[in-house]
Amino acid sequence: MSEKYWVPAIERTNLVIGLIAKEPGKYRLIDLSKALNINKSTMFSLLNTLETLGWIIKDHGDTYTLGPTLGGYSAAYFRKFNLLELFHKEAAKSVKVIDETIQMGTLQGTNIVYLAKQENDSRVRLMSDPGMQLPAHATAIGKIQLTQYSYDEFQKLYANKDLEQCTPYTVKEKEVLWQHIEAAKVAGYTCEEQEAALGFNCVAAPIYNHENKLIYGISFTMMENNWETKKQKAIEEIIDLAARLSTLAGHVSR
Template sequence: MDDKYWVRSLERANLVLNLIAKEPGKFRLIDISKSLNINKSSIFSILNTLEFLGWVTKEKGNTYKLGPTLGAYITAYSRNFSLLESFNMEAEKTLEKLDENILLGVLNGTNVLCLAAQEKKSIVRIATDVGMQFPAHATSFGKIQLIKYSYYELIDLYNDQELEQFTPNTIKTVGELWNQLESARWSGYTIDAEEYLQGCYSISAPVYNHKNSLICGVCCTMLENSWNEKKDKAIQEILDLAKRLSERAGYTQP
């Protein structure tokens, strides 16, 4: 986009929202200022406006979470996106078979946004709330959507950024990420083996639409003991779920 049409204040507000979405309830004003390298007065103005509009809310301890306005936007988006209704219907079947969390996510730059979830009943809960964003390079339902890019498109996307490390297993370089994507194109799925959270595993597969375009990813997350027991079944069930959703979206295998 031509720089003369670029609104810097909107770009900064988007950076703030992305940071809060990644870890709700963690960041105070000073933390956001330091993380984004934007002065405190500018961050104060952005947060004050976002809070007034209901895009964020201030919690006890002066940390921030996403607000009700964004929730309303997600709800409105859901009403107009039939795939979400299809996901809820089909993922419920997968949940019954696997008894593990099933997620739907869409790529958003170098992050993946969780659009919908079918969750198992358990006293131990993996934090995967609708509306949260996660780093694409460190999560299976982010990586599976990166397979649509060529090597040079992937390089441009990350623009020489260092890949953030969340655990000792997190991918360190774009080259390493590319090798995983090459493997995923052949297998049809990606795995996150403790790359984002210690003790947490996931498997994801891509969903295509009637234009044969990759539009989102579906994911099953589970803890290590379940992974050791259910890995092969989870792979098969997630591939099947992605196939059913793709068919509902009009995808025809080339």
């Protein structure tokens, strides 16, 4: 967008909300000021306004969490997407086939935001609940959504950004990440092995809408000790589930 129509105050607000959403209850005014390089007086006014509007809440330790106003907006946003309801219906069928948890998420900048989860009967619960964010490069569900970008777009997206290391297995170099993305474009799916969390592997596929636009990613997540026996069947099933959901979203295969 042209800088002529850019509103810096809204950009700063978005940065603050994004940071609080990523790690609620962690940041105080001084922490937010330092993390976002916004002076304290400006940050004070911004936080006071957001708190008055109900966008954020100040906890007893003077840290911030998201407020009820944003919760209401979020609910309104999700109500218009019947695909979330359809996800649970269709994913439940696939969970019965593989007996592993399926998640759906959307790309937001260089992060993945989890939107929904269909769990299996295992006592092992995943830490990534709906609403949580993880770096896209460390997750299969994020990498598959990065396939929508050209190399130039990818370079711009990750300009001046380091790849956060979630585990010792997380991809470290941007060029290697791009190789993963290129391979996923050809295959129609992608895998990650212990890049987001130790002991867990994932396989993901993309969901497209009626405009042939990649809108979500879905993934199977399973423990390392189940990976070799279930990997191939999980790949086939996640591709099939993604195709079913894409059809429900109006996508027509070409």
